[in-house]
Amino acid sequence: MAGAEKPTEVSRWKMFEGYNRRYNHFSPTLGCSMTFSIFFPPSSSPSPTHKFPVLYWLSGLTCTDENFIAKSGAQRMASAKGIALVAPDTSPRGLNIEGEADSWDFGVGAGFYLNAMNEKWKNWRMYDYVVNELPKILDENFEQLDTSRASISGHSMGGHGALTIYLKNPEKYKSVSAFAPVANPINCPWGQKAFSNYLGSSKSDWEEYDATCLIKKFNNTISTPILIDQGDDDKFLKDQLLPRNFEEACKSVNAPLILRMQPGYDHSYFFIATFIDDHIAHHAQALKG
Secondary structure, three states: OOOOOOOEEEEEEEEOOEEEEEEEEEEOOOOEEEEEEEEEOOOOOOOOOOOEEEEEEEOOOOOOOHHHHHHOOOHHHHHHHOOEEEEEOOOOOOOOOOOOOOEOOEEOOEOOOOEOOOHHHOOOEHHHHHHHHHHHHHHHHOOOEEEEEEEEEEEOHHHHHHHHHHHHOOOOOOOEEEEOOOOOHHHOHHHHHHHHHHHOOOHHHHHOOOHHHHHHHOOOOOOOOEEEEEEOOOOOHHHHHOHHHHHHHHHHOOOOEEEEEEOOOOOOHHHHHHHHHHHHHHHHHHOOO
16 A cells, blocks of 8 residues: 555535545555545534544445445434445446456446455455555545544445455444345355355355354454344345345354344335434444444
């Protein structure tokens, strides 16, 4: 990261007395130009040293950094609670790797928040980007943010990313939540397609990016319950998401989980917008310290 370029602001919009700001930068980790969005809440403190805690949001398949910012309505509660929202993109872009755009559930827009082991997909290192590079960029360029007080959340593929990143780095995040996460990817078509291409054939490598496998290593390091909302009318629930597998794994090791099955809700941002305030409040409580 030495000598990484300063991110360039490409747009801004005022919202709930704060600002949505979008940035572009070159990512040494991914080897391409990347964008990310930040919602900065209004400063309610007269102290110039006041810093906002950070909630990272990881989006799902086909999304960019803009989906959450434009559709979730999370800014209202984030503004009230004084939490900055940070939304990265979902994969490298512009590398023109053969096959990267052949399907919507693999390649561009489908980074799965892992570090690829297949040489062809060596730039697909969204895990390192989210866990290491992006926080460093925030630390070095946005003095109003306090990345030592951070939580993480996400939707679908991004819910998978939030859960696995949190479980692999509980010391870095105060709390985790997810909407309709891909909770057991080694046992669903999306995960099997992505993992076999990005990681190869070794199931032990796959398990390192599967929340249901990772939670079984639980050693009482989680102080705040994991919050998951799942719509029971989600067309991906039965074949792709498998939240009950994660729930059973949590029960087996007494890991704290709040799994809320929401009647009649689907996989869309209408669902997310309905319950996002609960998630912001959940993280605000954990970020108080």
